[in-house]
Amino acid sequence: MVRTLDILVLLILTFLACSNAETITVKVADNALDFNPKNVTARKGDVISFVFVSGKHSLVQSDSPGVCTNSTSLTSLSSGEKSQGETYTYTVNQNDGAIYYFCNYGQHCLGGESGVINVVTGNGGGSGSGSNGKSSASVNVPNSFNFFLLFTITLFFFKSML
Numbered sequence: 633m634v635r636t637l638d639i640l641v642l643l644i645l646t647f648l649a650c651s652n653a654e655t656i657t658v659k660v661a662d663n664a665l666d667f668n669p670k671n672v673t674a675r676k677g678d679v680i681s682f683v684f685v686s687g688k689h690s691l692v693q694s695d696s697p698g699v700c701t702n703s704t705s706l707t708s709l710s711s712g713e714k715s716q717g718e719t720y721t722y723t724v725n726q727n728d729g730a731i732y733y734f735c736n737y738g739q740h741c742l743g744g745e746s747g748v749i750n751v752v753t754g755n756g757g758g759s760g761s762g763s764n765g766k767s768s769a770s771v772n773v774p775n776s777f778n779f780f781l782l783f784t785i786t787l788f789f790f791k792s793m794l
């Protein structure tokens with residue numbers, strides 16, 4: 633009975649160690665027709681949480697930066713029309729490359745309402761905007777947390793061997 637419990641705890645800890653997805657918040661029309669931050673770095677599995685701060689907007693993926701036409705490929709990023717106070721979450725489902733998006737509500741895109749999600753490979757969570765140096769610094773936190781989890785898992789493993 634005790635052994636079964638140990639295995640259960642082991643499984644839960646392993647799951648926690650493997651799922652290090654991060655949620656990145658992007659404010660829509662925080663101050664003007666724009667995104668804050670306009671550029672984010674993310675990894676596959678990370679969740680981009682678009683928070684609609686003011687007005688009405690509709691986010692759609694495009695094929696190039698700053699372009700105001702819908703992507704020709706099947707677009708997975710499409711919020712539909714959202715109003716102030718609403719949130720749209722998008723889960724990154726690619727290993728690398730850039731996901732360009734814009735607001736196709738009214739003439740918002742022509743006013744500069746476009747942004748990009750830069751998808752990078754590797755473990756650890758993503759980061760908000762800023763330099764590459766900053767993003768690598770924030771990656772260290774989940775990595776040390778994972779080390780702690782793996783250490784605990786190892787302890788449980790040896791405990792169950794006794």
Ligand SMILES: [Cu+2]
Binds near residue numbers: 661
């Ligand atoms: Cu808009």
